[in-house]
Amino acid sequence: MSNARLTPLAASLPSTVPFTGPEELERRRGAPFTARLGANENGFGPSPLALAAMQDANGGIWQYGDPTSHDLRRALAAHWGCEAGHIVVGGGIDGLLCDLVRLTVTAGDNIVTSLGAYPTFNYHVAGFGGQIHTVPYRNDGEDLPALIAKAAETDAKLIYFANPDNPMGSYVPGTEIAAALDALPQGTLLVLDEAYGELAPEDALTGLPMDDPRLIRMRTFSKGYGMAGARIGYAMGHPDLITAFDKVRNHFGLNRAAQAGALAALADTDWLCHIRAEVATSRAALARIGAAHGLTALPSATNFVALDTHRDGTFARALVAGFAAEGIFIRMPFVAPQDRCIRVSCGPARDMALFEEALPRALAHAEASLTATA
Amino acid sequence: MSNARLTPLAASLPSTVPFTGPEELERRRGAPFTARLGANENGFGPSPLALAAMQDANGGIWQYGDPTSHDLRRALAAHWGCEAGHIVVGGGIDGLLCDLVRLTVTAGDNIVTSLGAYPTFNYHVAGFGGQIHTVPYRNDGEDLPALIAKAAETDAKLIYFANPDNPMGSYVPGTEIAAALDALPQGTLLVLDEAYGELAPEDALTGLPMDDPRLIRMRTFSKGYGMAGARIGYAMGHPDLITAFDKVRNHFGLNRAAQAGALAALADTDWLCHIRAEVATSRAALARIGAAHGLTALPSATNFVALDTHRDGTFARALVAGFAAEGIFIRMPFVAPQDRCIRVSCGPARDMALFEEALPRALAHAEASLTATA
Numbered sequence: 001m002s003n004a005r006l007t008p009l010a011a012s013l014p015s016t017v018p019f020t021g022p023e024e025l026e027r028r029r030g031a032p033f034t035a036r037l038g039a040n041e042n043g044f045g046p047s048p049l050a051l052a053a054m055q056d057a058n059g060g061i062w063q064y065g066d067p068t069s070h071d072l073r074r075a076l077a078a079h080w081g082c083e084a085g086h087i088v089v090g091g092g093i094d095g096l097l098c099d100l101v102r103l104t105v106t107a108g109d110n111i112v113t114s115l116g117a118y119p120t121f122n123y124h125v126a127g128f129g130g131q132i133h134t135v136p137y138r139n140d141g142e143d144l145p146a147l148i149a150k151a152a153e154t155d156a157k158l159i160y161f162a163n164p165d166n167p168m169g170s171y172v173p174g175t176e177i178a179a180a181l182d183a184l185p186q187g188t189l190l191v192l193d194e195a196y197g198e199l200a201p202e203d204a205l206t207g208l209p210m211d212d213p214r215l216i217r218m219r220t221f222s223k224g225y226g227m228a229g230a231r232i233g234y235a236m237g238h239p240d241l242i243t244a245f246d247k248v249r250n251h252f253g254l255n256r257a258a259q260a261g262a263l264a265a266l267a268d269t270d271w272l273c274h275i276r277a278e279v280a281t282s283r284a285a286l287a288r289i290g291a292a293h294g295l296t297a298l299p300s301a302t303n304f305v306a307l308d309t310h311r312d313g314t315f316a317r318a319l320v321a322g323f324a325a326e327g328i329f330i331r332m333p334f335v336a337p338q339d340r341c342i343r344v345s346c347g348p349a350r351d352m353a354l355f356e357e358a359l360p361r362a363l364a365h366a367e368a369s370l371t372a373t374a
Numbered sequence: 375m376s377n378a379r380l381t382p383l384a385a386s387l388p389s390t391v392p393f394t395g396p397e398e399l400e401r402r403r404g405a406p407f408t409a410r411l412g413a414n415e416n417g418f419g420p421s422p423l424a425l426a427a428m429q430d431a432n433g434g435i436w437q438y439g440d441p442t443s444h445d446l447r448r449a450l451a452a453h454w455g456c457e458a459g460h461i462v463v464g465g466g467i468d469g470l471l472c473d474l475v476r477l478t479v480t481a482g483d484n485i486v487t488s489l490g491a492y493p494t495f496n497y498h499v500a501g502f503g504g505q506i507h508t509v510p511y512r513n514d515g516e517d518l519p520a521l522i523a524k525a526a527e528t529d530a531k532l533i534y535f536a537n538p539d540n541p542m543g544s545y546v547p548g549t550e551i552a553a554a555l556d557a558l559p560q561g562t563l564l565v566l567d568e569a570y571g572e573l574a575p576e577d578a579l580t581g582l583p584m585d586d587p588r589l590i591r592m593r594t595f596s597k598g599y600g601m602a603g604a605r606i607g608y609a610m611g612h613p614d615l616i617t618a619f620d621k622v623r624n625h626f627g628l629n630r631a632a633q634a635g636a637l638a639a640l641a642d643t644d645w646l647c648h649i650r651a652e653v654a655t656s657r658a659a660l661a662r663i664g665a666a667h668g669l670t671a672l673p674s675a676t677n678f679v680a681l682d683t684h685r686d687g688t689f690a691r692a693l694v695a696g697f698a699a700e701g702i703f704i705r706m707p708f709v710a711p712q713d714r715c716i717r718v719s720c721g722p723a724r725d726m727a728l729f730e731e732a733l734p735r736a737l738a739h740a741e742a743s744l745t746a747t748a
Contacts, residue, residue, distance in 0.1 A: 002615035003588040004563040007480040015620035023440040045436045058428050061603040062419045066397040091627050106381040127622050157379050189378040214377040229435040229630030241376035246389035248501050253465050255629040256603030
């Protein structure tokens with residue numbers, strides 16, 4: 001036993017990881033994956049200008065990054081037509097969610113999320129002693145009115161709502177969310193995770209205010225901008241709330257090259273257009289490949305596609321294992337009935353071809369493993 | 375006002391930054407610094423092999439980093455002759471301190487540190503509601519027996535002890551620290567911040583156990599390895615405590631290129647030897663330059679030198695401002711009597727020449743500003 005006396009809360013927490021990373025899965029199987037389509041990474045990669053900016057910034061990597069992310073926040077403010085004071089930059093949405101939960105949630109406080117939504121948010125809430133209340137998906141989408149009703153019922157401090165949604169890929173028009181703000185209980189903050197925002201149809205994000213006191217919006221350079229490994233994202237909201245992040249955030253925690261890369265990525269709108277086109281092509285490919293084998297693609301506003309197996313979670317899990325056996329990393333929703341689907345990230349044509357080649361074998365693997373255990 | 379209901383603790387915290395970064399100081403003065411010698415960054419830069427590894431890793435920056443830092447932890451274990459289970463990798467010592475404080479400190483818990491020691495540790499403790507108890511420096515060094523006595527008096531959960539020390543540059547032999555472990559109160563963890571360890575005399579670090587339940591040691595790639603902007607460091611200790619980090623850490627929070635860079639930096643022992651030699655040369659230069667103008671260099675086990683002005687904090691502050699007016703960024707200790715010194719980072723010959731050129735003018739500036747306000 002260590003001499004460290006953990007807090008009662010820390011002592012009660014499991015030493016678990018919300019997700020097992022693909023590298024760990026590769027080590028377990030003793031071989032690398034041939035296609036990495038499980039973490040909704042963007043295999044089309046970052047803008048060449050962003051890459052060049054990161055390479056260039058590495059020449060000054062002996063220096064700490066600017067703790068205020070001054071230049072990036074100003075560029076983001078110009079991009080969004082708001083003030084820099086409406087924006088805080090952090091280590092991806094995961095890091096920003098941690099800071100937000102720390103600011104608002106203490107033992108016994110309630111939050112509301114969808115059953116089967118982003119586990120890392122729940123990890124942070126549990127990590128600060130919060131109580132998680134869930135609402136089921138409705139028609140494979142997050143159910144905002146039900147989330148709001150549950151928040152009223154539980155006096156929730158936060159509602160987590162991903163738009164577009166992960167893992168199902170669905171979305172709600174921004175105007176619908178904006179209209180719902182008036183229905184929010186007093187003292188409930190709507191946390192809008194827009195990780196996939198850059199890949200969504202335009203109406204998913206229009207009509208949303210930048211500094212409404214009832215809303216905080218989170219964005220990342222991990223998905224549309226293809227910089228997941230750089231770990232940089234931002235939150236936009238009311239200046240009072242944004243300023244509060246300075247109470248707890250790790251001010252010097254941001255990688256210097258990531259800041260430079262984000263700045264360049266934001267400016268390269270041509271590349272983002274290119275990515276959107278590539279992702280649309282890949283979504284169509286996944287739908288076509290799935291359909292040829294009886295799997296139905298759900299509509300996706302993201303860089304991944306939920307493919308409905310028309311079976312159950314047991315089958316989908318066996319199918320994910322079948323893909324792993326074929327060297328292809330994918331994931332799937334956690335809870336029923338969404339766990340009847342597998343979730344496959346978009347990727348370059350090479351990855352789509354590997355997926356197509358593996359699908360019939362993975363299906364056979366799944367059928368065989370179920371027969372064996374029946 | 376935002377709809378967010380902050381926790382009582384969060385509401386009580388100031389939105390302050392432990393340090394103002396040099397970029398912000400540059401914006402305020404309207405011009406960049408010509409020499410950046412205030413943050414103990416390593417201007418000699420990282421190993422070319424580490425730089426190449428980061429550039430190479432950027433090609434895969436669209437992928438999240440390995441959340442277990444498997445390869446780096448194994449390389450560190452081999453380097454230290456311990457098990458990977460004794461090591462956790464994090465976003466620099468700042469990030470690791472935050473996680474450690476979160477694991478151990480809750481409202482009303484006590485910690486002990488030296489008066490004038492690292493403010494970011496205090497920031498984290500305050501951020502989790504802890505009570506900070508301080509012990510003054512003795513002979514410009516941290517006073518381990520007094521820290522231990524204060525811990526016994528206050529039933530402290532943590533003692534923060536930097537070895538070598540920042541901001542004074544002094545150090546205590548590792549064997550002395552190891553011998554002091556038996557004097558630690560039951561339930562007090564000694565947090566050894568060895569940020570400058572790679573630059574210290576060998577006896578600063580010898581004789582220290584890797585997995586003693588009473589000790590956690592923290593290291594970084596920011597200083598000796600010249601990768602401050604990459605944000606990567608690690609902690610070593612008893613496996614029970616190391617595993618506990620998995621309860622709260624941001625598992626996918628590490629930059630992928632930083633992990634690759636750290637792995638390469640660790641292997642390039644020649645470069646670290648080169649850095650140690652360059653730093654020794656620079657320390658001697660700072661001592662010589664200071665002496666020529668009546669400032670006395672304190673012995674330094676780090677990549678910075680505390681130069682004693684033989685005056686008081688008011689004069690030293692004016693001198694820091696004088697250097698800023700000359701375009702040179704330095705810092706100084708926070709509290710008396712250590713604040714009679716200025717703290718200057720080591721750097722390449724060009725930076726030393728700029729410092730030498732600026733010193734007489736900065737001194738004149740300081741004298742003039744004090745006369746003006748007298």
